[in-house]
Ligand SMILES: O=C(O)CCC(=O)C(=O)O
């Protein structure tokens with residue numbers, strides 16, 4: 001990711017039980033966009049346009065999330081939560097033995113907020129109790145995920161565990177997600193002081209973003225990492 005853009009597949013290949021049936025183009029779009037020439041020409045215009053639109057939507061959503069916590073509209077924005085953005089474009093080819101693996105394993109997104117667009121093939125599921133519920137494709141609709149950095153809300157918002165089953169259809173599945181993260185890598189994050197009181201003590205410790213990401217990548221993609229940060 002040195003140039004801000006990379007093709008990848010299975011970052012946890014040597015830790016996981018089966019390879020996920022997926023390839024990914026990922027691009028860091030904020031705080032600084034990658035060098036124009038490094039973005040594949042075939043989708044350059046589209047990726048930059050999508051980032052701009054998702055950024056605008058992210059700002060609206062972040063304002064609503066702040067207000068939902070009883071905070072000023074710009075509280076999360078001022079913490080730089082819109083600034084570090086990663087866009088992924090996933091390609092899930094037809095899998096001839098879909099019962100043997102998945103497209104993407106169970107996880108919750110590591111950031112504050114995710115704006116996701118899936119195509120008509122389907123396969124995205126979210127965990128509700130012990131059950132997996134289909135997130136049925138709906139033309140023109142976006143899926144908005146709360147990420148693990150909801151820890152700053154002191155559990156007022158909860159990240160959602162999700163996965164994508166292996167694609168059993170004869171045509172590829174495509175999705176794209178923009179993850180919003182804070183950009184201040186040296187700052188401490190944890191439950192916001194306004195959300196901590198004697199009645200509601202901090203559920204999580206303070207941590208820096210590198211500490212959080214180290215934990216996220218320390219194991220195979222499977223379930224949530226936030227328990228590690230519990231007080
Ligand atoms: O492809 C999808 O619908 C979901 C992708 C996803 O969960 C992710 O990139 O974190």
Ligand SMILES: [Fe+2]
Nearest residue numbers: 107108109162
């Ligand atoms: Fe995800």
